[in-house]
Amino acid sequence: MKKIYNVGLIGCGNIAETYFRAHKYFNNFKIIKCADINIMAAKKCAKLYNILSVSVDELINDNQIDVILNLTIPKAHYIIAKKALMSGKHVYSEKPLAISLKQGENLIKLANKKKLYIGNAPDTFLGGGNQKARELLDRNIIGKIKFGNAIFAYPGIQSYHPNPEPWFKKKEGGPVIDMGPYYLTALVNLLGPAKNVLSQSLEGKKKRTIGIGPKKGKKFRVECPTTYFSTIQFENGTIIRLTLSFDVISHLRNHIELYGENGSMIVPDPNMFGGSVLISKKLNSSWKYYKTNEALLGKINIKTQSSRANESATNANYRGAGLSEMIQSIHTKKKHRCNGDLALHVLNIIDSIKKSAVTGKREKIVFNCKKPNFFNKKEIKNILR
Template sequence: MKKVGIGIIGCGNISSAYLKAMASFPILDIRGIADLNSDLAAARATEFKVPARDIAQLLADPDIEIIVNLTVPKAHVPVALQALDAGKHTYSEKPLGIAFAEGKKLAEAAQARNLRIGAAPDTFLGGSHQTARQLIDQGVIGHPVGGTATFMCPGHERWHPNPDFYYEVGGGPMLDMGPYYITDLVNLFGPVAQVAGFAITPRTHRTITSQPRNGDEIPVHVPTHVAGMMAFVNGAVVQIGMSFDVAGHKHVPLEIYGTEGTLIVPDPNNFGGEVELLKKGGSFEVQETIQPYADGNYRSIGVADMAHAIRSDRPHRANGNLALHVLEVMEAFQTASATGRTITITTVTKRPDALSGSLVDGRLAR
């Protein structure tokens, strides 16, 4: 299968994971990387032995078909629109945008140009999450009833060298970590119908404790503790808690409840981990992970799936409709909190197709 040319814009922390993982997928041909900080791009280019180029060169290169957009959240939509204007498909780091309105603008622009958009997270394609999905699809837990989704920590200023953007518009625990959890829940249950919730900001400033800015104070412009409920189209109801204000907790990342059993689904920020199943009247047992991509960090598998989809003329899984739906759901928690209403979700997305084969050798046909 002919390789798909890739140009990467944004050479921050996450770019290293993408560049490492892309080497696992022969269909991806990295034609260059770029960043507004040319020194950063040059350093990544040297580290991964790929060309450093400027953004205009990437956009003008006829051999590049997909622009992988790894910029900060507030730049996701502007950079993606540039890529579309240059005739490129585009795949962005999460979230798709910092507001539903701009995400919708991006989706409409892609449709008008007959180009594809996609977005992280692609961790739901990992073997553990696909194994959990298969168990649900086989009816092992009976009719889906609900679940819980929990991410809680003291805040990213503990470890990130420049954590400011986590506390700007487009950041916060819901838009930063929520995409992993909500996308995986759509993978397991299908789309969301309604959202209710509360969002609070306990602190107006945070103190960085990581290097090299230990001791610096940064302002907080977004809610940092969000709690709510999601009612899915299939009837399931899931409680969600996302926080940068919790010292510690004992909740597992995802619990899925059915009339005949319960599933423990591992951290949706990872591709692997143990899936546990409790059948009614029994006890939890670790399930064999029977799907590929559970043994490493395959961050960029969504790009590889998009590349195969372009060549095979089929839908890609981490697609724009899915990402826009998740963005609307995440924004709905803030709207619900501000208005005291239950919010009806307007976007429609299909549950992405299951992934049960290899994207390495091209044998995955559909």
């Protein structure tokens, strides 16, 4: 019989529901207890999912728990992951790994020293859509990728998140730390590690208004730049222009476009698991669709648009796949895909984008990682119910 790992969830906020939903899809973990710095939030979550709520320290030291699932806000990722590792537990955190490179480096060192697994979101690159793009690139279908464009741009989280303030704080705020992990992880999965970064930023409105929840109508101050333009050079020579912004009302550009020697590819939304890959191999030719709506981890499983504006009603969301794949890797003593080296590399790019926007200089990426292995059907079936 397969071992079911006991997971303790810390951070009972907006995204927690998505991880409880993951019980429906994955066969190797069960969230059995939860905790939050806000005791009421933990109690509410425990009642809703019929589990126990305890204090954060109790959960971290609980012998029943195999893995800590860290769904706190970015600023708290470091301290919670560190405490989990110190108490001898594996940890999987939401993105980003931490809010400073030094913190991220410390966590990876600590996990290595303790011989524990440290995993990190995003896991969306394991989805049918982005894996299809990877498969086609591995088959060299459009030749060597010379350059490309990537964009995430919308008006910001304040309209649909009841506590949006941390997304606009000086240190942990801004679009690079929030949405960068999806785009950068997807790009590393497709192209391999990055080499250097050059970027510029600009500031949007100085104040924003909360659009939902008990604080609706309240204005708060924006402490960070809210738009970044970056040029990223990858080890394989590919150059990507990346725009990340909380200052755009609407746009019609594709999430990621890659231009190869023999054609162009449109990569599905790296924030989601499904979507079609489009390929054009001739000027003015129609685009060939490679659908993934029947693929494992690609089937549409969202029927209605939830309050989260970044969850498309016609896409697939299998968040928790990375946690499940990490648990499978613990079990089989293999390296997991959403691993610490990948998360630290991505944090290094994030940090360099922010630094370069201040210094105006090209920043070298120093923490390297391996391109994750393609996630094949047999491996996916192993973790699915």
